[in-house]
Amino acid sequence: MAKLRVDRSPEVLVSDDKRVIPRYLDFGHPPRIRSIFRRLLKIRQSEIPHLLADVRGDFHGRHRDLEEAFRENYERAARHVRTVKELSEDRKRLIGAYFTMEYSIESAALFNPSLVPHPDQSGLAVGSRRFLMSLRATGEGHVSSIVFRRGVVDQAGAITFDPPPRFAHSARPLPDKRLDKALFVRKLREMAGSHRQTSAVLDRLESEFTLSQLRAVLEEFARPPGRPPGFKRIRETMLWLANASYELRFPEDCQPSETVIFPATEPEGRGMEDLRLVRFTEDDGTVRHYGTYTAFDGFRIHPMLLETEDFHTFHMAPLSGRYARNKGMALFPRKVEGYYMMISRHDGENLFLLASRDLHVWNVSTKLQAPAEPWELTQLGNCGSPLETDAGWIVITHGVGPMRRYCIGATLLDRRNPEKVLGRLREPLLAPVGEEREGYVPNVVYSCGSMLHRGKLVIPFAVSDSRTCFASVSVKALVNRMLNGG
Numbered sequence: 001m002a003k004l005r006v007d008r009s010p011e012v013l014v015s016d017d018k019r020v021i022p023r024y025l026d027f028g029h030p031p032r033i034r035s036i037f038r039r040l041l042k043i044r045q046s047e048i049p050h051l052l053a054d055v056r057g058d059f060h061g062r063h064r065d066l067e068e069a070f071r072e073n074y075e076r077a078a079r080h081v082r083t084v085k086e087l088s089e090d091r092k093r094l095i096g097a098y099f100t101m102e103y104s105i106e107s108a109a110l111f112n113p114s115l116v117p118h119p120d121q122s123g124l125a126v127g128s129r130r131f132l133m134s135l136r137a138t139g140e141g142h143v144s145s146i147v148f149r150r151g152v153v154d155q156a157g158a159i160t161f162d163p164p165p166r167f168a169h170s171a172r173p174l175p176d177k178r179l180d181k182a183l184f185v186r187k188l189r190e191m192a193g194s195h196r197q198t199s200a201v202l203d204r205l206e207s208e209f210t211l212s213q214l215r216a217v218l219e220e221f222a223r224p225p226g227r228p229p230g231f232k233r234i235r236e237t238m239l240w241l242a243n244a245s246y247e248l249r250f251p252e253d254c255q256p257s258e259t260v261i262f263p264a265t266e267p268e269g270r271g272m273e274d275l276r277l278v279r280f281t282e283d284d285g286t287v288r289h290y291g292t293y294t295a296f297d298g299f300r301i302h303p304m305l306l307e308t309e310d311f312h313t314f315h316m317a318p319l320s321g322r323y324a325r326n327k328g329m330a331l332f333p334r335k336v337e338g339y340y341m342m343i344s345r346h347d348g349e350n351l352f353l354l355a356s357r358d359l360h361v362w363n364v365s366t367k368l369q370a371p372a373e374p375w376e377l378t379q380l381g382n383c384g385s386p387l388e389t390d391a392g393w394i395v396i397t398h399g400v401g402p403m404r405r406y407c408i409g410a411t412l413l414d415r416r417n418p419e420k421v422l423g424r425l426r427e428p429l430l431a432p433v434g435e436e437r438e439g440y441v442p443n444v445v446y447s448c449g450s451m452l453h454r455g456k457l458v459i460p461f462a463v464s465d466s467r468t469c470f471a472s473v474s475v476k477a478l479v480n481r482m483l484n485g486g
Contacts (some may be wrong), residue, residue, distance in 0.1 A: 004481050006429060009470035011159045013149065015110040015137070019168040020062060021260055022069035025101040030080040033099075037081050040095050045088065052094045062102070064167040064254070070096030072172065105145055105168055105260055106137035109440055111462035114277040114384055114449030116289065118150060119311075127155025129453050132256060132311075133460060134277045134291065135468065136448075144271035145170075146261040146293065148311075153453050157472050165258040173246035173264050176210040184241065186361055190320040192237045197221070197230070201238065211242045240267070244295075244302075245317040256311045263295075267318070270298040275306065276330045276448045278385040283335060292319070292329045292342075303329050305360065321362035323354050329362075330385045330449075332393070336418060343368075343395055345381040351397065351411070353418055366419050369411060375401040375428050376409065383408055384449030387457070388415065391479040392422050396450055396459065399428070406444040407431040408461060412482040426486030429478075430461060430471055439464025 027033055043051070059066055074096030078084055087095075118130040130152050137147045147168070151161040185202060192198065204217045218235050244267050250259055263272055273294040280290050291306040295318070303319040303326075319329065323346045332341040342354040342362065351369040354362045371380045376399020383396040393413040400406055407428035414420035432445045447461040456472045463469050 004425075004427075004429065004473065004477060006471050006473045007157070009157075009159055009472070011161075011470050013110060013113075013135075013161065013468040015106040015108070015467070016164060017104045017107040019106055019137075019147075019164070020102040020104050021168050021170045021262065022063055022066060022073075022100050023103040023170075023262075024073045024076055025099050033077055033080045036098060037077070037084075037095070040091075040098060041084075043091075043094070045091070048088065048090045048094055052090055052097070055094070055097045059102075062167075064169045064251075064258070066100075067093065069100055070094075072096070073099040103139055103262075105139045105147065105262070106135075107140060108138040108142060109466050110135050110137055110147075111465050111468055112136040112274045112446055112448050113460035113462065113468050114275055114291070114447075115451040115458065115460050116277050116279045116449065117451065119287075124152065125154065127454065128152050129451075131451060131458075132277075134275045134448070136272075136274055136462075137260070138271075142271070143263060144273050144296075145263065146272050146275050146291075146306075148256040148259055150255070150257050153451075153458055155454065157453070157456060157458070159458075159470055162257060165255060167258050168260045169250065169254050169258045170260040170262045171248045171250050174249060176212050177245065177247045178208045178210055179214075179242060179245060181205055181207050181209060183360060186358065187241055187318065187320040188238065190322075190324075190361055190363075191241065192234060195230075195234060197234050198238070201234075211239075214238065214242050241318065243267075244304075245315075248314040248316070250312050250314075252312060254312065259311065261306075261314065264316075265295075267297050267300075267302055268295040268304075271296045272304075273301075274327065274448050276328075276382075276384050278331050278333050278449065280331065281334045290331055292331055294327045301327060303327075317360065319360060319362060321356070323352070323365045324362045328381045329354070330382045332386050332418075333388065337416065341418060343382040343386060345379070349379045351380050351382065351395075353413075368413070368419070368421060369397075369424065371399065373399065373409075373426055375399050375405070375407045375431070377401060378404070383447040383461075386413065386418070387450060387452055389452070389475060389479065391483070393418055394457065394475070394478070396429075396447060396457075398446055403443060405432065406446055408445055408447060408459070410478060410482060412479060423479075423482030423484070424486055425482055429473065430459070432464065436463045436469070439466030441465035 070093040074092045077099040114134045118132045275291040275293040277291040295302045307315045326346045328345045330343045339355040344352045353366045355364045378400035386393040395411045397409040408430040409425045411424040412422040450459045459471045
């Protein structure tokens with residue numbers, strides 16, 4: 001059988017170490033913070049305007065709102081100082097500058113892309129389509145964040161990107177987000193089971209509550225001598241769940257390509273990895289975007305769900321259930337027969353289909369596919385959300401073979417009953433060749449989501465965890481190959 005034709009694009013997206021965001025400079029030791037504070041408080045008031053002007057001049061034009069970062073970081077550092085006399089606003093800003101650092105979000109790598117049609121398709125040439133691509137940006141300390149790029153694929157399949165945005169802009173979680181009690185209870189039950197202690201705490205909360213309100217109720221129950229046995233663990237679980245759910249809000253004039261979603265909670269402390277972005281159509285025809293990603297705290301991983309309607313406000317929440325574990329959950333772009341569905345690799349080796357009435361809780365799993373070919377015998381996983389065609393759901397997969405070589409493959413599922421595998425590729429669709437083999441993690445090609453365009457499957461793929469390339473293949477030819485034995 002003739003080799004399936006896959007066209008690689010000359011377009012390569014590389015990291016840009018000029019893209020920086022202001023971050024809190026955390027010295028991690030309150031006595032040191034207090035020591036720095038004491039030195040800064042000795043600066044004469046007459047010197048403050050000149051020193052602050054020097055900082056502003058050095059960093060002018062590098063950030064959307066550096067003054068806001070100075071104010072926030074002053075407040076964050078000042079929490080460790082017991083008594084601070086009334087300070088001028090300029091002195092607060094200058095102190096904040098000493099507790100601020102620039103972080104180059106993609107200085108190490110820009111990779112693991114996911115592609116969806118952009119919400120705005122206006123002003124394009126005939127046959128062109130604008131796309132939005134999410135990427136994993138990795139900087140100092142190998143901390144991963146989520147960034148976006150905008151571009152166009154034209155009638156012939158050529159890819160162009162918008163000019164790099166002037167700023168990279170991050171946002172802090174909104175204080176005291178309101179939590180839905182019913183959803184909180186469902187997730188808590190999956191994590192910790194049902195206990196009298198949890199019921200007693202929850203009975204004191206309204207149908208919507210804040211983290212502060214939860215803390216206050218927990219403090220009441222924690223006071224001896226009435227503290228129930230085992231309450232410490234329940235308290236920790238409830239606070240973890242409440243902290244892991246948060247909301248980010250970016251300015252209305254902040255474009256997605258400026259947006260940086262940087263780790264904001266303890267579960268994400270060491271990174272937000274491999275967002276699988278999907279344009280999801282609800283039963284009533286409304287559209288929103290979801291993304292599944294992996295939160296990593298340095299020791300444990302946890303599947304998370306991102307939700308946005310406009311790419312200005314983002315809701316982040318942990319996924320729960322028996323099968324919400326491991327990496328690489330990928331949501332279908334619509335419900336199937338009334339169920340939300342996911343492709344998963346919850347055992348670390350095989351492909352599974354998950355089904356649920358509840359988008360946040362996953363307890364039903366069916367095994368779809370096991371590693372069978374030499375290039376995938378170590379493990380099998382997905383490369384993003386399934387793509388719907390007349391022939392069925394195309395699932396782009398990845399397989400790991402000898403020498404930890406990652407290749408990209410494909411599987412075809414029945415449209416009405418995705419538990420049914422109609423066909424699969426026996427040979428890789430993409431394998432690392434030539435310079436693609438070289439990078440931070442050699443011998444890897446990997447994707448987190450592809451897009452259909454004019455009869456072609458457009459595949460953005462990471463090269464050795466370093467940079468991002470593109471390929472395309474005829475959907476008809478790919479489907480025929482899968483249906484005819486690969």
